[in-house]
Amino acid sequence: MNGDEYILEMRNITKTFGDLVANDxxxxxxxxxxxxxxxxxxxxxxxxxxxxxxxxxxQDYGDIVLNGRHVHFRNSRDAAxxxxxxxxxxxxxFKDLTVLENIMYGFEEKTAWIFINKRKTKRKxxxxxxxxxxxxxxxxxxxxxxVSMLQQVEIVKVLYKGADIIVLDEPTSVLTPQGVEGLFDxxxxxxxxxxxIIFITHKxxxxxxxxxxxxxxxxxxxxxxxxxxxVNENELARLMVGREVMLQADRSARELxxxxxxxxxxxxxxxxxxxxLKHANFDxxxxxxxGIAGVAGSGQQQLVEAIFGLSGVEEGGKIxxxxxxxxxxxxxxxxxxxxxYVPQDRxxxxxxxxxxxxENSIMGYHISHGFKSKVFLRHKEIxxxxxxxxxxxxxxxxxxxxxxGNLSGGNIQKLIVGRESIQDNRLLIVEDxxxxxxxxxxxxxxxxxxxxxxxxxxxxxxxxxxxEVMQLSDRILVVYNGEIFDGGRYQEKNDREIGLLMLGxxxxxxx
Amino acid sequence: xxxxVIGTCLSPVAAAAxxxxxxxxxxxxxxxxxxxxxxxxxxxxECFMLTxxxxxxxxxxxxxxxxxxxxxxxxxxxxxxxxxxxxxxxLNCNAIIxxxxxxxxxxxxxxxxxxxxxxxxGQFNDPSIVSYSNLxxxxxxxxxxxxMIFNYNILMVYFAFAFTFIGYIVMYxxxxxxxxxxxxxxxxxxxxxxxxxxxxxxxxxxxxxxxxGLAGSYMPLxxxxxxxxxxxxxxxxxxxxxxxxxxxxxxRTMFVALLFGYANAMTLVLSTYGIPTQIIGMLPYVMVxxxxxxxxxxxxxxxxxxxxxxx
Numbered sequence: 001m002n003g004d005e006y007i008l009e010m011r012n013i014t015k016t017f018g019d020l021v022a023n024d025x026x027x028x029x030x031x032x033x034x035x036x037x038x039x040x041x042x043x044x045x046x047x048x049x050x051x052x053x054x055x056x057x058x059q060d061y062g063d064i065v066l067n068g069r070h071v072h073f074r075n076s077r078d079a080a081x082x083x084x085x086x087x088x089x090x091x092x093x094f095k096d097l098t099v100l101e102n103i104m105y106g107f108e109e110k111t112a113w114i115f116i117n118k119r120k121t122k123r124k125x126x127x128x129x130x131x132x133x134x135x136x137x138x139x140x141x142x143x144x145x146x147v148s149m150l151q152q153v154e155i156v157k158v159l160y161k162g163a164d165i166i167v168l169d170e171p172t173s174v175l176t177p178q179g180v181e182g183l184f185d186x187x188x189x190x191x192x193x194x195x196x197i198i199f200i201t202h203k204x205x206x207x208x209x210x211x212x213x214x215x216x217x218x219x220x221x222x223x224x225x226x227x228x229x230x231v232n233e234n235e236l237a238r239l240m241v242g243r244e245v246m247l248q249a250d251r252s253a254r255e256l257x258x259x260x261x262x263x264x265x266x267x268x269x270x271x272x273x274x275x276x277l278k279h280a281n282f283d284x285x286x287x288x289x290x291g292i293a294g295v296a297g298s299g300q301q302q303l304v305e306a307i308f309g310l311s312g313v314e315e316g317g318k319i320x321x322x323x324x325x326x327x328x329x330x331x332x333x334x335x336x337x338x339x340x341y342v343p344q345d346r347x348x349x350x351x352x353x354x355x356x357x358x359e360n361s362i363m364g365y366h367i368s369h370g371f372k373s374k375v376f377l378r379h380k381e382i383x384x385x386x387x388x389x390x391x392x393x394x395x396x397x398x399x400x401x402x403x404x405g406n407l408s409g410g411n412i413q414k415l416i417v418g419r420e421s422i423q424d425n426r427l428l429i430v431e432d433x434x435x436x437x438x439x440x441x442x443x444x445x446x447x448x449x450x451x452x453x454x455x456x457x458x459x460x461x462x463x464x465x466x467x468e469v470m471q472l473s474d475r476i477l478v479v480y481n482g483e484i485f486d487g488g489r490y491q492e493k494n495d496r497e498i499g500l501l502m503l504g505x506x507x508x509x510x511x
Numbered sequence: 512x513x514x515x516v517i518g519t520c521l522s523p524v525a526a527a528a529x530x531x532x533x534x535x536x537x538x539x540x541x542x543x544x545x546x547x548x549x550x551x552x553x554x555x556x557e558c559f560m561l562t563x564x565x566x567x568x569x570x571x572x573x574x575x576x577x578x579x580x581x582x583x584x585x586x587x588x589x590x591x592x593x594x595x596x597x598x599x600x601x602l603n604c605n606a607i608i609x610x611x612x613x614x615x616x617x618x619x620x621x622x623x624x625x626x627x628x629x630x631x632x633g634q635f636n637d638p639s640i641v642s643y644s645n646l647x648x649x650x651x652x653x654x655x656x657x658x659m660i661f662n663y664n665i666l667m668v669y670f671a672f673a674f675t676f677i678g679y680i681v682m683y684x685x686x687x688x689x690x691x692x693x694x695x696x697x698x699x700x701x702x703x704x705x706x707x708x709x710x711x712x713x714x715x716x717x718x719x720x721x722x723x724g725l726a727g728s729y730m731p732l733x734x735x736x737x738x739x740x741x742x743x744x745x746x747x748x749x750x751x752x753x754x755x756x757x758x759x760x761x762x763r764t765m766f767v768a769l770l771f772g773y774a775n776a777m778t779l780v781l782s783t784y785g786i787p788t789q790i791i792g793m794l795p796y797v798m799v800x801x802x803x804x805x806x807x808x809x810x811x812x813x814x815x816x817x818x819x820x821x822x
Contacts, residue, residue, distance in 0.1 A: 056703065077705025092700035094693045105693050106704035108686040115684050 006065075007032035007196050008053075008165055013062035015048055022048040023059070024220040030165070030213075035187060035197045037211035039204070040240055041438030045220040046200045047089075050167050054086045055079040077106065085158025089170040091150050093142050100125065100138040103157045128159050132190060147296065148179040155186065159195075166190065167198045172206055173435070176295050177466055177499040184210045202240070202438055204233045205467075216240055241440050251450060251490075254474070257286025260427050260458045261307070261321050267314040268302035275314075277302040278482040284427065284458045289449065291473025291487075292462040295502050299482040300462045304429055307460065308341050309334050322426060335364060340420035344431035344462075346409070350416045353405035357397050358386040360404045361419045385422070393418030394444060410441035417445055421452050428452065431462045446472060466495055466502075478502055516784055523659040525773070525780050530660060530668060533772020535560070535729040537671040539750035540757070540764045541678040542722025545715040547759035548682065550695040552606030553595060555613035557747030559720055562587050563727020565621040568640050568738035569628065571731070577643045581667075581728040588724020592716050600709055614747075622740050634739035642736045643667065667729050674722070678761035691715055695759075723750065745796075752799050756806060767802065774798040 008030040015023040023045045030036045038046050051057045053064065055073035064071050066082060073079040093102050100118070103125055109117040122138060129136065134152050142150065151171060158166050168187070172180045187197050187210055201207060207214055208228050216224040216239040224239040231239075261284040268277040277299040284290050294300055305311035307319060309331040319327045326334055335341075341364075343349040351360045362382055386400045393414045397407055404412060413433065420428055430449065434442040449472060453459055463469050469476055476487030478501040485501050487493060493501075519525060539560060546553050563584035570576075570583030595613065598604040629635045643665035651662045682688035694701045694711045701708050730746075731738045749771045757764025774795040781791045 054703075075705055075707075076703060080705060086703070088703065090699075092697070092703040094696040094700055096696050097689075097693065101689055101693075105689060105701075106706055108689065110686060114687075116686055116689065 005032075006030060007067060009063075009065040010049065010053065011063045011065065013049060013052055013064075014060045015045075015052055015057060016060055021220050023052065025062075026217065026220070026222055028215055028222075029225075030196055030198060032196055033191055033194055034212040035191050035199055035210055037207045037214045038198055038200045038217065039202060039207055039214060039236070040217035041202060041440060044217040044240070044438075046217055047169060048220075049217070050086065050169060050198065050200060053079070053167065054084055080107075080158075080161045080163070083162060083164035084167070085161055085163025085165065086167045087151070087154040087158060087169060087171060089173065091154055093150060093153065095141075095143045097142060098138065099136055099140055099142060099145070099153055102142055102153060103138075103160050105157075107161050125156065125160055128156055132156075132159060132186070132193065134186070148175055148182070151175070151183065152186075155190075163195070165196045165198065167200065169200045170202070171199070172201065172203065176502060177495060178503060180206070204236055204439075207236065208233070218242055237439060254287045254454055256288050256474075257456065259283045259285050261319070261460075263307065264318045264320075266303075266306050266317040266319060268299075268306045268311050269314065270302065270311075276482050277306065277479075279317075280306075280484045282477060282484060284460055286456055286458055287453055288474045289453045289459045289461055289472050291469035291476045292460070292479060293466055293469045293476055293487060293498055293502055294464075294479035296464055298479040298502075300431075300479055302482075303479065304341075304431060304460075304462055308339065308429055338424060338426035340423060340425035340428040342416050342420050342428065342430040342433055344435065346412055346416060347405075351404055351412060353403075355404055356401050357390070357395070357404055357407070357415065358382055358400040361386040361389045361400075361415060363419070365419070365423055389415060389418035389422055392422065393448065410437035413437050413445065414441060417448060421448065421457075425457065427458045427460065429460045429462070432464055433461070434463075434465065434468060466498060470495060470498070480504065512784070516781065519780050519784075520777060523656045525776050527660045528776035528779055529769065529773040531664065531733065531772075532775040533769045534664075534668045534671045534733075535726040535746060536749055536753060536768035536772055537765050538667070538674055538729070539723045539726035539747070540753035540768050541671075541675045541761050542719040542726070543750050543754035544678060544682065544757070544759045544761045544764055545691065546719035547754045548692050548695045549712050549715040550698075551712050551716050551719075552599070552610075553716060553719065554607065554610035554751060555591075555595065555617075556723055556751040557743060557745065558610075558613035558617035559588050559591055559723030560727040560747035560750065561617040561621055561741065561743045562591060563724035564730045564742045565624055565727075565738055566724070567728025568635070568731035569624075570728075571642070571736075572637065572640045575639065575641050577641055577732045580640075580732055581725055584724040584728035585721045586724070588720035588722070588727070589717060591724075592720025595720070596713055596716050600712060618741050621738075621742075625738065625740065632740075634737060636737040638736065640731060640736040640738070642732045642734045645734075665733055667725075667733070672765070675761050675765045682761060723747070726750065749795065749799070752803075756802055770802065771795055771798060 006029045008028070010026065010028040013023050013026045014021070026045065026049055028038070028049065038049070040046050048057065052059045055076045055078060071082060073082065094105065097105070100122060104121045109120040109124065111117040125138060128134070134156050136149060136152050136156060142153065145153070155166065171183060175183060187199065191197055199211060211228055214224070214226050214228060214236070215222060216226070216236065218240060226236070263280050263282050266277065266280045267275060270276045280303060282290070292300055292303065302311060306313050309326070309329055313319065313327055317327065318325060321334065321337060321339065324337070326337070347353045352363065362385065366377070383400065389395065390397060390400060395407070395411050395415045395418065397411065407415070417430070417433060433445050433449065437445070449459055449461070461469060461472055474490055476493070476498065478485045478487040478498060480502060487498050487501060539556065543556060566587040567580040567584035569580070571580030574580070591613070595609060598609050599606050625631060625635060645663040645665055648662050651658045682692065690701065690706050691711050693704070694706060694708050698708045727743065730742050750768070753764050753768040753771060756767045777794050778791045782788055
């Protein structure tokens with residue numbers, strides 16, 4: 001067959017976990033020197049397939065053919081030695097070690113058989129960095145570097161291990177638009193230098209920007225092998241989801257009412273005493289979605305914490321909610337007044353993975369909205385409420401007694417958004433509502449948020465996904481280095497202009 | 512009186528005592544560093560040490576050779592480590608529960624063995640338990656202070672410092688050390704890099720067990736030639752504390768162990784001044800609290816951290 005043409009063939013890979021069939025006879029053929037996109041919703045089996053390739057899982061059936069030869073890896077080092085390099089979505093780095101140590105980990109150059117040859121290793125890594133145009137500080141601790149830099153470290157790491165095939169698992173989820181461009185340049189350059197890239201994503205725009213060929217997975221099966229010039233976004237989305245999806249948020253004009261929340265001169269220091277939010281002034285009105293865009297760590301977190309009452313506000317600042325001064329109110333008080341919060345860290349802050357679905361759906365409201373009699377929980381009311389969340393927000397769970405941790409990320413997110421919005425809340429603070437969830441669920445959550453805003457409530461949306469902010473927000477605010485800049489009304493500025501604001505604040509606006 | 516006490520505390524006698532008393536702590540906690548760096552969760556230091564002390568005495572009693580005593584102590588440490596490893600890594604028992612059980616069982620076990628083997632209670636004192644003999648270095652003789660501190664020690668004291676140094680080299684200069692440190696920081700990443708995490712944890716557990724056993728054998732064989740009930744008296748916990756405060760860095764850990772040894776020496780020195788022994792006996796533990804407190808204050812950043820990223 002075409003054995004010479006393909007650098008990698010995975011034939012009829014089947015992998016099951018108990019009853020779940022993660023990969024069902026998946027065949028993937030990748031050409032040398034190409035950028036091959038592997039797309040599909042979360043849970044479609046993309047990561048499983050790549051983990052089979054990297055020998056983190058063993059397939060039940062199926063063959064892997066590398067450079068025309070059948071291969072059977074014994075472990076992931078074996079796979080790495082054969083030229084397969086994996087950049088995981090969650091970075092596989094050691095935070096207390098230096099960049100150099102991280103890169104050489106497991107593949108150290110040695111002197112006298114037992115000692116690390118630091119000089120030789122360093123030289124080798126420097127050569128790679130020069131050849132592929134990476135610029136990373138080798139002696140710095142990983143902990144001190146920004147995320148985009150860490151991604152470069154990961155890529156250099158696989159190159160150092162001699163990878164010919166580089167698998168990038170959702171690499172853009174942590175990057176700014178400019179960072180994504182940089183990554184794409186690097187990917188194109190690597191491909192031109194003869195490396196083969198397998199690019200896992202569920203973001204369709206990226207597929208068209210960078211891929212040469214596309215394999216679509218759905219429910220563990222291949223639903224299409226296409227070239228980007230032969231399809232458009234909607235067709236690709238249909239292959240992924242199996243039905244038509246809306247990629248544009250469906251917006252209808254809304255009347256804006258009175259001011260719900262007013263922040264005046266709000267400044268916040270972090271626990272090290274550094275001023276992270278500087279003199280923020282803004283209003284949120286009834287029926288409005290205010291979107292906060294910004295590079296991660298620009299002060300969004302402090303902004304949200306100040307409004308929800310998790311951090312103290314500096315002297316002189318004032319927050320008014322529904323006409324009352326809440327600057328010094330406890331989060332519990334704010335919840336009672338009708339403020340809801342969908343945190344970014346779903347499992348860390350938003351929910352309890354070990355708790356059941358019903359426990360999680362009343363969490364935070366067990367006091368304010370009367371789910372309990374004097375002492376005991378009232379199960380009839382709870383069951384009824386949980387049932388409402390589950391049915392209205394389409395949470396897929398076997399029953400409401402299921403452990404939350406067994407649900408997929410998308411379903412957990414739907415549950416949390418549902419919990420916060422079915423309550424009689426006036427203002428919802430929503431952080432990264434669609435992080436790590438699939439297209440189908442994104443569509444659903446977006447639609448729900450617009451619905452919430454139309455029903456006379458307001459939303460403060462904080463997202464690292466610029467597209468999301470631009471699609472949903474009536475008004476965009478950009479945070480840069482703790483200061484807030486006006487990002488215009490809906491569709492007033494394009495993503496390039498907002499990207500510049502995110503990177504340089506007001507100054508870059510002119511240039 | 513006050514200046515007398517201070518003078519004694521700073522005298523070569525005190526330093527010499529400190530050196531001898533910190534020896535088992537240094538050996539044990541250097542092994543403990545490996546344990547700490549791979550996050551094995553093993554806290555059963557006291558158990559390994561006390562059992563090592565018994566078998567050190569027993570081995571020497573049987574063979575008449577302190578070296579064989581230490582060897583048997585090491586073997587006892589290895590056996591305990593192996594059982595621990597099977598329980599925690601293969602049968603998924605909770606590490607803390609196993610550690611607590613180990614520590615409580617050790618006292619009972621050694622006391623029982625004392626009765627079974629020697630048919631005695633409290634303390635067994637016999638010339639058949641042969642201690643290590645002191646080494647003499649002629650070149651130290653002209654310097655009285657150095658002579659008093661560094662001369663006439665048993666082999667293990669010198670070995671302790673060599674062991675720390677070797678531990679440091681292994682941990683920071685070899686691929687093995689880099690990998691084991693990585694296993695402790697992020698086991699998932701280590702696995703993704705093709706490291707057999709369980710193997711590294713096993714190796715480090717074995718190192719820890721062996722060195723704690725060896726450290727235990729110091730006590731009956733350092734000249735006293737006896738074994739008594741609960742002979743280690745919390746020294747295992749001092750080893751644990753040293754590794755924790757030293758954050759698993761062998762050299763740093765050694766200095767913490769020296770500090771605890773010094774505090775231990777003070778209890779001996781000060782008791783001659785009629786200060787109540789109960790107060791003096793607290794010294795090493797007060798020192799633990801002071802060290803932990805000062806480390807804690809240095810790292811304190813004020814305020815509760817709501818975002819939870821310190822967890």
